[in-house]
Amino acid sequence: MGLGSYIIRRLLQMIPAVLGVTVIVFLLIHLIPGDPVAMMLAGEADPQAYDELRTRLGLDRPLLEQYLSYMANLARGDMGSSLHYGLPTTELLARAFPATLELTFLAMIIMVVFSIPLGVFAAMKRDTMADHGSMIVSMLMYSVPSFWLGIMAILFFAGVLGWLPAFGRASPTIDIQLVTGFLTIDAIIAGNFAAWVDAWKHILMPAVILAATGTAVNARLTRASMLEVLRQDYIKALLSKGVPMRTVLFKHAVRNALIPVVTFITIQFGQMLSGIVIIENVFSWPGMGTLVVTAVGSRDFQVVQSLVLVFALMRLSVNFLTDIAYSFIDPRIRYD
């Protein structure tokens, strides 16, 4: 089977998962204990307002009809609106989503770029000081909660040294045209060097902290995976053919060791999506993590609903991308 048809098959397989997610997200509002409408109005005893909101949310109609109209709205790009901000949810998302995505992307890149070489290096230097040293550091990183790391980083780099800003995505003076929503890219498009530096200064600390736990875990897992591969017969078989050690390590062993690592990375991404709620709040990063906390606090259920949907879809997309990545690394996947 070719790669193209494999991708199509995986996309088709995603449809039920996406539908399942929408059902769960839709039911969210019904699963809230008590009367959601009353909670949203928070004590305003005006019966007219109550009925109005209930009708607007469609809660007076049969469940199936509600779901179908929810889906129809979604298809039109209508996710309802925020009572708290008095804005359509999509508008809030349009601001928060790129902010979260940019931060997560960068954190993922940091994690992959640092953890894999570190794990491979530790495996190759097995049982030396360098191996033990790097594994102890990663154990420490893993054990320390990321919000504490975040606060310490702010105190040190923003407070003591004053090198990096403590919060936000950009300084108030920066004004650039948004194209991708990623400030580090939009600054380049705008040709604004100051804005570019500013964006990097803001994103660096939260991204590193967000990546920290995952990097630590992933480095350890990469090391273990690499050691496992190095024990395999085919490594001996390759050496017995006269293939030089360097080639055996970097061409054969690393590629095989990466197969399970790809799964670890997906799992780490899932962890990051929960981590981001904390990190965004620590750094006042104007993304979905901050938004979800505000929305829960102000009982803005439609916004919460939409955010959960977006988080779930992000997760699904990453699983999909992982499977595609797999089929590149491991030929056994495409043919089973």
Add this chain to the structure above:
Amino acid sequence: MAEKLIKVEDLKTQFTTKRGLVKAVDGISFEIKKGERVGLVGESGCGKSVTALSLMKLVPAAHNERVFGKIIFKGQDLVPMKDSQLKEIRGKQMSMIFQDPMTSLDPVFTIGSQIMEALGIHQGLKGKESKKRAIELLALVNIPSSEMVVDYYPHQLSGGMRQRAMIAMALSCEPELLIADEPTTALDVSIQAQIIKLVRELSANKGTALLWITHDLGIVAHLCEKIIVMYAGKLVEMADTMTLFENPMHPYTQALLRLAPKLERGKGRMPPIPGTVPNLIDMPPGCRFADRCPKCMDVCSQEPQWMEVEPGHWVSCFLYSKDGKN
């Protein structure tokens, strides 16, 4: 034929482990002549694989090993050699096939690219030329539609086919010594016979010497000219096949042969001998077979000598030494 190819002298391979020093191979000496087919038999865990890996200098992959003694291959001692020198020997002059064909091919590269890798290293073949040679080699080991199989990944082939591919790879540069570590144990009986026949023919055609490691006396009886019997890290007896079957001297060999008729009925596994193989950690001095030996004597608590009791017939047992009885 009489020229010697490899001479192993007092080879010792030891592993440092948490539980103690494992003397997996403990002072073995033998030689293989050019084109000679030699069988190495012994019970599970007696150090056969470690011997094979030591000859290829592949044990260092384990990080915790030490190798002593001499491995003189074509006049050069392999023991002190560095990887850079060894890669001229491995695959080119001496190669190896492994027990489990399911795990001895890299799963993420095609069969062809794995054969071509060796061709590139040792013969400088590249591109189309190299692929053509890989296809020829696969055909040589009787793989049908080898032009297609060359682009297959290991998981697309059966165990027997993979083992053929391994053989093609091992023989690609026409080595002078092929070490086969139980290459048929993982395969079913009819495939076993085909593989043995194939290796036998190929080795006869090219004059490749063979060290065939197995549990199975039946296989070596048919395939090999000389048999070495190993027990708990040491050699106990070595003789040409006829002599060993007609006049086994060591009580261990005798026990193996007494139980050998069971081979015909069973699946060809080594039949059980009462007692168990001793632990290779902190081995007490003396003959290692002593506590299972029906002919054990007082003197057996000392180390028996490895000596040639008649021309070409070596044994390590006090029954045959001058100071022993009988």
